[in-house]
Amino acid sequence: MRLSLLQLPLALLLVSGGAYAQQDSLLAREKAIAAIKLMDGGEPDKSIPLLEEAAKLDPESLDYPYEMAYARYLMKDYGKSVDILRKLTRRDDANDRVYQLLGNSYDMAGQKEKAIETYEKGLKLFPASGNLYLERGVVEVMKEDFNKALAYFEAGIAAAPMYPSNYYWAAKIFGNYTQEEVWGMIYGEIFLNLERNTRRTVEISKMLYLTYKSEIKIAGDSASVSFSKNNVINVSYDPKGGPEALAAQLKNLKMPYGGAVYEPNLAIAVAGEKIINLQTLNNIRSRFLELYQQKFRSMTKVPVVLFDYQQQVKEAGLLEPYNYWILGYGQEQDFTDWRAANGELFNRFLEWVKDHRLAISEETRFYRARY
Incomplete structure (x- = not known):
């Protein structure tokens, strides 16, 4: 489940700068929100001009190039997504989501080892990142190495206990692939309390x-x-x-x-x-x-x-x-x-x-x- 960087409270985006800078930041944010609606509506190509305008209005923000990379990812232009995100990793304000999307882009481009390397590098920089543990665990699920996958999902639970996706995957593995259902029962119910009204909650409710x-x-x-x-x-x-x-x-x-x-x-x-x-x-x-x-x-x-x-x-x-x-x-x-x-x-x-x-x-x- 994607959380846009733009869902952060607006106050965090406007903590510095004068009135004109704030006005530009607000306008940039409005354009980016419109762009995200286009992406969510299945038109990522139409979102890019809006995001480029937002980046010009607020060139210091990480958010807009990140969203451009995500638009390219949705368009299956993984090479362009990688190019944008690699530049973002060199910024002091790069965050765990940059590494997550970069790893995903490598993965979808067929560069599995580069994806793993990216997730691991991200985890060294952001050891409390539940979403990076998630991605690393999913890699192991795809290999059907469920024990190794559980190690990542449970590390993610310990590092970010309010992040639901690691509970989801841990519950599925314990419930469907092991004889230690006790852990799946508890992880699964915690997940149902953290995530509401999704396809995944229906699945886990049935499993329990x-x-x-x-x-x-x-x-x-x-x-x-x-x-x-x-x-x-x-x-x-x-x-x-x-x-x-x-x-x-x-x-x-x-x-x-x-x-x-x-x-x-x-x-x-x-x-x-x-x-x-x-x-x-x-x-x-x-x-x-x-x-x-x-x-x-x-x-x-x-x-x-x-x-x-x-x-x-x-x-x-x-x-x-x-x-x-x-x-x-x-x-x-x-x-x-x-x-x-x-x-x-x-x-x-x-x-x-x-x-x-x-x-x-x-x-x-x-x-x-x-x-």
């Missing part, structure tokens, strides 16, 4: 739902959950014993995070359910959160930021619509029926979540190496 369906097995009064390799947690539910009896079955298990925290907690939460659908997953996830807060949160060095956010949602009285919102694309008709019956509650959640988004700081980052 189908993973629950495939990895929770229920047979009579017994259930098994398997979200981590070689850690299949089998339990038998006795209604007389309740959750405490289930906890007793699990207390001697010594395993890494997936087996020591996530799976035992989920196994207890599943108890008593007979099928897996949106309604029962809402029940399971609600019990999971309660058990996590009571018993499991203290078992990790760093609390899971996603589960702490879920607790905020619960305290607002909105955990049920949140759970349906996260998993709804996995069972769309049931989600539609639930929304029709709970329209006021769901709308209240949608209003609440606008002002209460998941926020991840350096201290609360979630990535596998911390657990």
Whole structure:
């Protein structure tokens, strides 16, 4: 997903200069915004004259030659894009997006090694660049070297925890190509909170739902959950014993995070359910959160930021619509029926979540190496 440099706050672009300079900067910005609309509308060739005018009005700005390079990229004139961007890398104000687009241009021109070299150079200069880790990881995905790809995506998550695309790719790999689905479940749900209403969110919502369906097995009064390799947690539910009896079955298990925290907690939460659908997953996830807060949160060095956010949602009285919102694309008709019956509650959640988004700081980052 492209973020234009022109989406930066206008105040950052006008921090210096007199009235005439500011007037020229404003006019240049207006022309560039019009140019970007042309690009987004599939007419990058028509955007170039506007960007050239913008560059003349504000020759010190990096933004306009960058956008010209992007227009050339869209026109598949990768050589010209490379020429522009190589000059920009020599500027003191060159940023990570310059290296990202330069690497992409090399890649599309068939110069794979130059692309990798560019991404790596960019990462040395901008080690907190989530988008450069993303590009480097995608290179490895194309080679089907998923372990190496994960190393880049998870490094990107650690470096830029609010950048969604690395979570997206990490979730896809863990969910579809490994037996360590636990990480895909958490990365995937974090992604859904950071990116809204895109093709990718539909894809990950379905993946989470189908993973629950495939990895929770229920047979009579017994259930098994398997979200981590070689850690299949089998339990038998006795209604007389309740959750405490289930906890007793699990207390001697010594395993890494997936087996020591996530799976035992989920196994207890599943108890008593007979099928897996949106309604029962809402029940399971609600019990999971309660058990996590009571018993499991203290078992990790760093609390899971996603589960702490879920607790905020619960305290607002909105955990049920949140759970349906996260998993709804996995069972769309049931989600539609639930929304029709709970329209006021769901709308209240949608209003609440606008002002209460998941926020991840350096201290609360979630990535596998911390657990």
